[in-house]
Amino acid sequence: MCDGSELLEGLKQRLSCRIDEEKTKLHSLSKDIWSHPELAYEERKAHDRLVEFFRLEEGWNVDSHFKLETAFRATWGAGGSEQRDVVNVGFLCEYDALPGIGHACGHNLIAEVGAAAALGLKAVLENTNNLPVRVTVLGTPAEEDGGGKIDMIREGAFEGLDVVFMAHPSKEDAIYLPCLANHDVTIKYHGKASHASAYPWEGINALDAAVLCYNNLSVVHGEQLISSILMCIIKHGGMKPNIIPAYTELEYYLRTPSRSELSVLKVKAEKCFRSAAVATGCEVSQHNVVMFTGTLYMRNGKTLGMDFTDENLLSNESGSTDFGNVTFVVPGIHPYFYIGSNVLNHTEEYTVAAGDERAQFFTLRTAKALAMTGPGCAAVPRAAAESEAGVH
Numbered sequence: 160m161c162d163g164s165e166l167l168e169g170l171k172q173r174l175s176c177r178i179d180e181e182k183t184k185l186h187s188l189s190k191d192i193w194s195h196p197e198l199a200y201e202e203r204k205a206h207d208r209l210v211e212f213f214r215l216e217e218g219w220n221v222d223s224h225f226k227l228e229t230a231f232r233a234t235w236g237a238g239g240s241e242q243r244d245v246v247n248v249g250f251l252c253e254y255d256a257l258p259g260i261g262h263a264c265g266h267n268l269i270a271e272v273g274a275a276a277a278l279g280l281k282a283v284l285e286n287t288n289n290l291p292v293r294v295t296v297l298g299t300p301a302e303e304d305g306g307g308k309i310d311m312i313r314e315g316a317f318e319g320l321d322v323v324f325m326a327h328p329s330k331e332d333a334i335y336l337p338c339l340a341n342h343d344v345t346i347k348y349h350g351k352a353s354h355a356s357a358y359p360w361e362g363i364n365a366l367d368a369a370v371l372c373y374n375n376l377s378v379v380h381g382e383q384l385i386s387s388i389l390m391c392i393i394k395h396g397g398m399k400p401n402i403i404p405a406y407t408e409l410e411y412y413l414r415t416p417s418r419s420e421l422s423v424l425k426v427k428a429e430k431c432f433r434s435a436a437v438a439t440g441c442e443v444s445q446h447n448v449v450m451f452t453g454t455l456y457m458r459n460g461k462t463l464g465m466d467f468t469d470e471n472l473l474s475n476e477s478g479s480t481d482f483g484n485v486t487f488v489v490p491g492i493h494p495y496f497y498i499g500s501n502v503l504n505h506t507e508e509y510t511v512a513a514g515d516e517r518a519q520f521f522t523l524r525t526a527k528a529l530a531m532t533g534p535g536c537a538a539v540p541r542a543a544a545e546s547e548a549g550v551h
Contacts, residue, residue, distance in 0.1 A: 170283040171459075175527050177282035178275050186519050188212050189271035193514040196256030199301035202229040205254035205270065209298055212274060218281070226314040227307060231298040235281050247293045248533045249317075249489070250277045251325040251482070253302045263505050264303065265328030265498065265513035268522045272326045272496075275526035280533045292533070295320060299481075306343075308481040312488055323491035324529045325482055328504065328513060328522075331468040332460060333495045334453045342413040342421055345394075345446040346372060346432050350439065352405035362403030363440045366396055369407040371435035376411075379427050387424050388414040453492050459531040463524050465496075492532075496525040 178185075192205045206229045213219045213233035225232040236245065252273035253266040277296045284292050297316060301307030311317065348369055353362025373391060380389050390412040397404030413428060415421040429445070436443035457467055482493045498521050500512035512518060 170287070171462075171527075171531050173286065174279040174283045174530050175463075178279045178523055178527055178530070181275065181278055182519070182523060184212070185271050185275050185523065186516070188274060189267045189519075189522070190514065192254050192270055193262045193267040196261035197254075198258060199255045199304040199307065200227075200229060202254050202300050205229070206231055206298060206300070209252060209254070209270060209274065213296065216278065218285075225298070226311050226316045227300060229298075229300040230307065230311060230316070231296075232316070233277070233296040234293060235277075236293045245291045245293045246322075247295055247320045248280065249295045249297060249320040249323040249491075250274075250280075250529065251308075251323055251485075252296060252298045253300075253325070254298065255301055255303050255307075257303055257505065260505070260507050261510045262513045263507065263510040265504065265509065265518075266302065268328050268498065268513055268518060269325065270298075271522055272526045272529065273324075275523055276324065276530040276533075279527060279530035283530075294533075297323075302481055306481040306484070309484050312484060317485060317489050320489045323485060323489050324532065325491070326494050326496050326525045326529055327480075328498045328518070329495035330497065330501050330503070331495065332465040332497050332525075333468045334457055334492070342425055344411050344413065344428070346409045346411065347444045347446070348372075348407045348436060348439075349442040349444070350403070350405050350407075353403040355401045355403050359403060363405075364403050365407040365439075365441050366404040368435045368439040368441040368443070369393055369396065369409055371438055372409060372431055375431040375435060376428055379431060387420065388412075390414075453494070456492055456494055456528055456532045460494075460525075460528040463528055465524065465528065494525070494529075497521055 188208060191208050195204045197203065197205055206223070210221055210223045210231050210233075213221045213231075219233045219235050222232040224230070250273040252270040254270045255266055256262045257264060273296055277294050280292075281294050284290055284294070297311070299308045299311060301310070317323070346369075348365040350363035350365035350368065351361070353359060355362070373393070376389065376391075380387060391409055393407065393409050395406060395408040397407065411428065413421065413424050415424055432443055432445060435441075457465075460467065480493065482491070485491060486493075498512055498518040499515070500509070500517075502508040502512055
């Protein structure tokens with residue numbers, strides 16, 4: 160007769176074996192998504208491929224186009240006659256790519272990890288004594304642009320989930336990497352067109368407003384906001400040099416280490432947006448684009464051979480993720496995993512690495528660690544899990 164620890168190790172072994180049994184299909188899933196990169200909210204092939212994957216797996220209920228056109232939900236339930244008695248463990252898949260360079264952030268591997276972890280956890284749950292756990296996989300589009308998870312939060316897609324897991328490719332294995340508070344905003348200036356040499360005084364130059372806005376905010380940032388990061392492009396600067404531009408558009412990313420600092424930066428930015436309009440006589444419009452289990456995960460990862468980076472040596476990350484928004488409504492973890500390469504993401508080299516077969520070992524190892532963490536969450540009182548909501 161084995162004790163509890165021996166039983167748990169046996170379950171973990173079964174989980175790992177199940178993922179290994181499916182490695183060919185999982186690799187094919189990842190490769191198909193990698194081979195057909197699609198931008199935010201346009202991930203139709205990836206959506207269909209993932210929906211097909213789960214529909215072909217026994218026991219899964221699949222909702223295609225769940226809440227959003229390119230989102231999906233796959234669920235498998237075990238035990239618990241009353242819904243309130245079931246702990247709902249969620250795994251998130253991302254699958255959007257970057258313009259021009261494809262899957263340079265490895266979202267094809269995120270999709271594979273989510274799918275693999277769900278299969279592994281299901282395998283152990285269906286062989287236990289009706290442990291009241293439900294497994295849910297959510298396909299979450301548009302992480303790179305637009306904040307698809309935020310849209311799904313608004314639509315109630317995360318209601319009923321008790322904990323969520325997602326893992327992101329990186330240069331190292333880490334429980335977390337520091338992320339920044341992020342605010343995306345598009346600024347539009349409306350002026351009046353006129354012939355630029357014959358009667359320029361009849362026009363109101365929207366490009367002047369855009370340039371003033373850019374310069375003013377650059378000065379404010381350089382002098383006062385050392386810890387913040389501003390990124391900007393002028394998406395529309397006019398039609399022809401001999402026509403006074405009647406319309407211009409800038410897109411800003413405002414990023415800071417904390418939400419409180421972001422609030423300060425937003426106030427300063429909005430003053431710059433408005434002052435440029437006042438100075439030039441343009442109209443301005445602003446369009447905002449809203450964007451406990453860590454120790455257990457680390458313990459499981461170490462048993463699989465992961466070498467976690469010391470917190471003091473973590474990469475100096477300067478990205479943002481809409482997973483942070485999810486943790487304000489459902490507790491969860493977002494670890495990072497090494498894929499066999501030290502190249503930087505959002506580069507052409509990382510695109511290659513994300514599609515390389517060498518990434519498969521590390522991807523499936525991460526899926527195993529996530530899946531192993533799921534049963535531990537099921538044993539924790541819900542109140543304790545809720546106490547960690549918002550931590551990311």
